[in-house]
Amino acid sequence: MTDKKFDVIERRRGWDGYFKLDVYRVTHDTFDGGRSDILQREVLERGHAVAVLPYDPVRDEVVLIEQFRPGTISVQDHYPDMPVWLTEIVAGIIEDGETDQDVARRETIEEAGCDIIGDLELISRYYVTPGCSSETVTLYYGRVDSSNVGGLHGLEEEGEDIRVFAVSAEECFAMLRNGQLCNATATIAIQWLMLNRDRIRKETGV
Numbered sequence: 364m365t366d367k368k369f370d371v372i373e374r375r376r377g378w379d380g381y382f383k384l385d386v387y388r389v390t391h392d393t394f395d396g397g398r399s400d401i402l403q404r405e406v407l408e409r410g411h412a413v414a415v416l417p418y419d420p421v422r423d424e425v426v427l428i429e430q431f432r433p434g435t436i437s438v439q440d441h442y443p444d445m446p447v448w449l450t451e452i453v454a455g456i457i458e459d460g461e462t463d464q465d466v467a468r469r470e471t472i473e474e475a476g477c478d479i480i481g482d483l484e485l486i487s488r489y490y491v492t493p494g495c496s497s498e499t500v501t502l503y504y505g506r507v508d509s510s511n512v513g514g515l516h517g518l519e520e521e522g523e524d525i526r527v528f529a530v531s532a533e534e535c536f537a538m539l540r541n542g543q544l545c546n547a548t549a550t551i552a553i554q555w556l557m558l559n560r561d562r563i564r565k566e567t568g569v
């Protein structure tokens with residue numbers, strides 16, 4: 364409900380490294396018409412990300428990337444069958460002075476080695492984990508030519524080691540169904556493609 368209000372009593376920087384951690388003391392309206400106690404909450408200020416679904420409607424192929432993700436390490440203690448190298452779509456953090464679409468085009472070249480053809484189409488903008496982080500993802504569909512996609516990509520100075528490959532749309536849908544695409548951004552993107560694939564191909568003249 365939009366009429367609810369909150370008040371930030373205090374905000375201080377708890378950690379100021381590669382990631383930022385802010386400590387809030389906040390109170391907010393409650394659903395019963397009252398007011399919450401003063402809550403202390405830690406919020407990871409990671410920045411805002413842009414992701415791209417690189418899809419070739421002519422060849423009917425999705426371009427995917429695979430890379431090591433350190434956030435998966437501790438998960439192994441609870442779910443040892445979960446992967447550490449994740450199959451994903453292109454994504455990156457917005458740097459100062461960049462627009463969302465600047466990031467989409469830059470990251471598609473850096474991570475997947477291909478250019479976006481024409482305009483980007485907005486799929487969604489969403490919170491990642493709003494219980495503990497301010498990060499949002501702006502997700503686009505970008506048309507690419509997948510005919511020469513493949514190999515290793517990423518920026519060496521950023522420690523990126525990215526394997527790039529293309530799969531048919533049907534194979535990609537199967538990967539989603541069998542749990543190979545176990546990250547939210549790829550899941551949202553591929554589900555969107557399931558709903559919009561025929562329209563995209565028709566608009567492309569396929």
